[in-house]
Amino acid sequence: MDFSLKIEEELFLQMIREFAEKEVKPLAAEIDELEKFPTELVNKMGKIGLMGIPVPVKYGGQGGTNQMYSMAVEELSRSCGTTGVVVSAHTSLCVAPILENGTEEQKMKYLPKLASGEWVGAFGLTEPGAGTDAALQQTVAVDAGDKWILNGTKIFITNAGFAHVYIVIAMTDKSQGTRGISAFIVERGTPGFSIGKEEKKLGIRGSSTCELIFENCEIPKENLLGKVGRGFGLAMKTLDGGRIGIAAQALGIAQGAMDETVKYTKERKQFGKAIAKFQNTQFQLADMETKVQASRLLVRHAAYKKDQGMPYSVDAAMAKLFAAETSMEVTTKAIQFHGGYGYTREYPVERMFRDAKITEIYEGTSEVQRMVISGNLLK
Amino acid sequence: MNKSEYKNVFVFAEQRNGEIQGVAFELLGKARDLAKDLQEEVYAILLGGKDVETKAQSLIAYGADKVIVATCEHLQEYTTEAYAQAITQIVTDYKPSIILLGATVIGRDLGPRLSARLTTGLTADCTRLEISEEKELLMTRPAFGGNLMATIVCSDHRPQMSTVRPGVMKSMEKDETRQGVIEKIKINFDESKFKVKIIETVKEQTSMVDITEAKVLLCGGRGIGTDQGFENLKDLAQLMNAEVAASRAIVDAGLIGHERQVGQTGKTVRPDLYIGFGISGAIQHMAGMEESEFIVAINKDRYAPIMQIADLGIVGDVKQIIPALSQRLKSIKK
């Protein structure tokens, strides 16, 4: 078993760490405080290829691996959870399904602009009545000959306010159940398509989360993504990939909290010595670090399998489940170590704690991940 | 090469705008020590426009036995090629055993060009120069970021060349009664090699501060944090009649100009009192301040490297200590 990184991955890590440290970290508090979508960062990331890592060069991408992509999300999230999810949702939930299911025309039309960061991507599956039970789609798409007509509402859509391209899942034939669901590419500005209210959130506050509203929204026939009736499978497969991204985000947030905690416990003194000198601190830190490293191995393993073309759905679920719960645990303990200061915005662990929570919820709750893992076990 | 032909200790007396730079006097002070051990003489090389001739006497007052003066329009303002040609000619004619240059922008431009032209060794940024029993120049300089010291010799080539940073050596007391010889020479230039044309030379205001001259230096590091932290430090400096300096991190962050940077890539300082605020003490930084008379370090981290060399260490938060110090000083002054 070879656990070493490839030489290009080593070099990539060097680059992304420097970028996150210099460009992302200084903005993280402001992005959170002002609920500001990191448009400037998206431009910068686009320039150096971070918005299209696993996209082949012929589609304007970088020809990188999913491993690099997951490292990017991890390192960005280590500084700023919002920036991590912006890249993750864009790449995993919009770029990837087009790349994996799109026609050559669709790929040529959308991927170059998405991969360069000129356009941001989003993905619309969740509805008020269709959360974990995603098959209960109320949004409908009707075949009107030369076009599709969409009606319905999507909620909690990451990147919604700043995206240009949306992958939208809708029912095309209710009688067929999950086999009557299809996927579409919808562009911003399409008549009948509007962005609804923006959510006020606990964490990842800069990542514009809004409703998508379709009112007799007419989209061209050629914007069907994949085949009619295959949208549910496409959505599930998309989420498998997305889970690697969110697992990496959770891991990055946890690592960021570790960094802060290690530093703080060495500086903070109580009873005449640094709190790092107390065995209680040392043992807890050891447990935290072990879980973070275990998360990293799960994330890398899932990304590796995806890169190898092996089935990775269960691996991605395990990675996301473990990394998300580790992230929550580590950030909670990080605040405890910081004491009263940790509860204030003077220290970044407060933000990290809030950012971590969502990783147990979106792109499949921890319960959904357990269903996936046990389902595979008991089939 | 017949080494015995090469004699005497030469100092390149750098002038800018006709003003001889302090480092030249410092080098003369060192050159005297070396010449004494060698039982040789100290020569100063003074290149410039017509106006510098009057300055030659001051070089004697600071320790030169002989001043070689070349003045002409090509030497008025420093250019690499004209100066390299002039000194090459002087070396050929006078055969010095040692040449010392200031490790200034000019010295560091000229020195290596000369060493390549003369095919001899050059040791940069020496902190100690002495003569060995074999009458060789022992040149000691910091290496590898400042902690490792290396003593370097140039055994088989002459002249032995080294540069020394301003503030490292001490000049002797000015002695107006010293006697010496001023020798004017003419340089035969190959003007076809003059390829760099000066369009303009601009002096900037910020350069007025010289932290190497400060008796009390308050030095801010990463622990200072923000703009506000630095403003507080400046207030404190004013109350103490001190100068403000900074570590590289702060300079890189743009909070203060490079001319106030202490350390390997900044300036070497040796004030009577150095106080480091939130300075952890990277090797590079310490290389530039460890010769200070008295060092106070204030840092959150008990184990910061600077604590190892501090005469007085305070473990604490500079963000609180700086304003509190200012407050106390104000009340004392009242």
Add this chain to the structure above:
Amino acid sequence: MKIVVCIKQVPDTTEVKLDPVTGTLIREGVPSIMNPDDKGGLELALELKDKYNAEVTVITMGPMQAEAVLREAFAMGADKAILLTDRKFAGADTLATSNALAGAIRTLEYDLVITGRQAIDGDTAQVGPQIAEHLDLPQVSYLQNLKYDGKKTFTIKKATEDGYQVVEVDSPCLVTVLATANEARYMTVRGIVEAFDKPVEVMGADKIDVDESKLGLKGSPTKVKKAFTKGVKSAGQVYEVDTEEAVGIIISKLKEKFII
């Protein structure tokens, strides 16, 4: 336009720590990086590539591991890379290093040779001007900014002790660049992916026309007679007290030293 940029792999000296007991350097785990001033030089070359379609060749002298900085340069946008490596180069001081590098550059076509001002592991600032002398090129050191007229002339702003100077020089010439001259670009993801597919030309002493007596230890006029650590200065008193008490201690010290 053809540009040659000399870059060096150096230990990140800001990461070097001292053993507090022995006073020796802890070299383990110190990452190797592209020397910051050299990176500024490479950025300058890449900007000229962006504007004038210049061809950028990077060259480094060092052990085989120094290839890493050449890959990094590829990932930033360099076109060609040369690794100058040979046992005969070992032990070189700045003059012998400049002989080898100048020898390699002589085998290339160039309009502009760029080096960093100095390397952070040696801080000598000598190799650039020495290469210029060997190649008989005019030099401009401490470059802050460069403008090219698109034909032959460079207008260069260079740092001086107390301000700056603007000079003009025609190609070919050599400049030494400050890390602060520009903000070096990041490697791109695609650049990283492709960096390892590009060829690095490995040059030994036999590939350059320089007499062996001018290379390596043999060609070095300066020799290290001894190297030593400064050792640990005995630390003074350290106080862990609250702010008020700390202020008191400092004030009494200031009084003792007649500062106030």
